[in-house]
Amino acid sequence: MADSDRMAESDRMADETAQVGRPRNEAASAALKAAALRLVRTEGYGVSVSAIIREAGVSRQTLYNRWPTKAELVLDAFFELAGMQVATPDLGGDTPRRDLLATFLREVFGHLRKDADLLRTLIAEAQTDPGFRAVFFDRFVRPREEIVLALLRDAQARGEMNAGRDPDLASAMIHGAFWYRLLNDRPLTDAVADGLADEVFR
Amino acid sequence: MADSDRMAESDRMADETAQVGRPRNEAASAALKAAALRLVRTEGYGVSVSAIIREAGVSRQTLYNRWPTKAELVLDAFFELAGMQVATPDLGGDTPRRDLLATFLREVFGHLRKDADLLRTLIAEAQTDPGFRAVFFDRFVRPREEIVLALLRDAQARGEMNAGRDPDLASAMIHGAFWYRLLNDRPLTDAVADGLADEVFR
DNA sequence: GCAGTTAGTAGACTGCAGTCTAATTATACA
DNA sequence: TGTATAATTAGACTGCAGTCTACTAACTGC
Incomplete structure (x- = not known):
């Protein structure tokens, strides 16, 4: 299998091989x-x-x-056209990290309210197609996870969170609560976003 | 649509209508x-x-x-033949509730290690078939959620957990972490079970 | 212009879950 | 024994995603 077979459609133009055909x-x-x-x-x-x-x-x-x-086409369409980009929290200032987390989660939940059914279907597709699972992980799961991990580690460095905590576990609980509610048809409100931030920084 | 159309296959024998045909x-x-x-x-x-x-x-x-x-057949087969029953934690004794939670999660994770792929597929099926989602919720999601909620509320009543916490949110974080790791192909070890219990009772 | 290469088209094909049909079979009841 | 009813069977059928075939179109380089 050529590398390009699994390449995101939008990245293919970057291939600068001389055109033939x-x-x-x-x-x-x-x-x-x-x-x-x-x-x-x-x-x-x-x-x-x-x-x-x-x-x-x-x-x-x-x-x-x-x-x-079909899943990969829809994923590309979703990410390029549906305004799914989330702003990375600014860890340069002095805003309490609990508040940055709450803002981030509110933003993620807000984007998803419109396309909750679609995201659920994509998560489902990822379960039965390992190739799509890898792509979905790279495009959706990992970026959001890394944002939260960076935020939690920064909070630990600043003393806003106990250094003994495991950021990976806390991240799984945050994203997990989000997935669990999404996959079980429960609403993702601002109150849930704030509650999660409170729980993590309690 | 007759009620019996959505009735679990195993419950149908309880229908005591006189047999015809x-x-x-x-x-x-x-x-x-x-x-x-x-x-x-x-x-x-x-x-x-x-x-x-x-x-x-x-x-x-x-x-x-x-x-x-097919999904409903497999769900029935899974629950009746795969030893999926979990023991409800004994809230009568004096065992610290954190320990009861850790034991419960270890047991759930242990049962699932053998059939993780199957459970992932069933969660995926539930996303594209509302009828199956309801059945799966009744047979798998709700029972486990109610066990955890009862445990957390009992812990609050005993003073082992702050009364101001929201048990629903804590439950979503516990089960969510489990779902998130399962759906993203990460192992469900005893260490994760213990870590979750520690986080919740921190 | 011509050869080589790759993208384009229409549409047939495969294997899948789930539905439908027609005929048969096992039971209750009269 | 006969009638009504519902379960059973083999297998045709529908609509789906994804593959394949045969052919045509657009480009590079000679």
């Missing part, structure tokens, strides 16, 4: 992502691949030339 | 559960329904007369 039509990628996000939001993840390619106006093979599965 | 062959249910659990454990959840009914020696329709989906 017919060039890829980049408009098709954009059309596919736009169609996928729109249809998944209006009809749910169960929308068929046939409907997506019909709306994008491309052939089936063109989709599978770019993404190995 | 050909009686259900109960041996077929047992054969299906045994075949499902054996094949899912050896070949993974991806094993086909055709393979399960072939091994059980029954027809396709006989399976779907008893369970609405």
Whole structure:
């Protein structure tokens, strides 16, 4: 298997190998992502691949030339078009780390309220497709985990959190509470975000 | 839709309505559960329904007369045959509640180590099938949640935990950490169980 | 222009879960 | 013995994601 087979579609342009053969039509990628996000939001993840390619106006093979599965197309569309970027908390200032954590969690929960069903489906897809699980971990899980870990370690360094605590375990409890509530259909409110920050810094 | 359509297969015998028509062959249910659990454990959840009914020696329709989906058959097989029952912690004695929680979590993690992949798949199925989600919640999520909630409330009543804490949030952090590690392919060790108990009772 | 290479198209194909059909079988009751 | 009812069977069928085939189109380099 060539490396490029598992490469995120958007990174492929960075390949500077001399071009040979017919060039890829980049408009098709954009059309596919736009169609996928729109249809998944209006009809749910169960929308068929046939409907997506019909709306994008491309052939089936063109989709599978770019993404190995429907899940990876939807993941790309979701992250590029749905405003999923979260601001990394500013650890330079003097804001109490408990407050930075609460703000971060409020922001994450807020972004997700609109697309909770979609995120649940992507987590589900990750359970039955190891390749997609790795991609999902890199794009969604790890970045959020590293933000929280950096924040907790900084809080320990500043004496706002006991140095004996295990940041990995605390991070699993924070993200876990979020996943658990998401996967069991319970709302992710600002009150939950604040409560989690209070519990961790108690 | 009749109530019985969503009734757990094993509860149906409790229906004492006078029998009319050909009686259900109960041996077929047992054969299906045994075949499902054996094949899912050896070949993974991806094993086909055709393979399960072939091994059980029954027809396709006989399976779907008893369970609405493959997931519900596997769930029944898992809970009845895989020794998933956990002992409810004894809140009558004087054992510190932190220790009861640690023991409970060790037991849950231990049972799951053997069938972690299967449980992950069932959680995934629950995300795309609301009917199955309800069944899974009743059989797996709620019982474990209620055990932990009762333990935490008892600990508060005994003064082993601050009365101001929110047991629902603490429970979500405990179970969440477990789900998060399970769904992200990280091991559920005794050390994690003990660490969670320590964090909650810190 | 022509060869080589790669992306594009339409659509057939595979294997899957779950539904449906038609015929058969086991029971209760009259 | 016959009728009503519901479970059983084999297997066809539907709609799905993803693969494959045969062909066409766009580009590079000679």
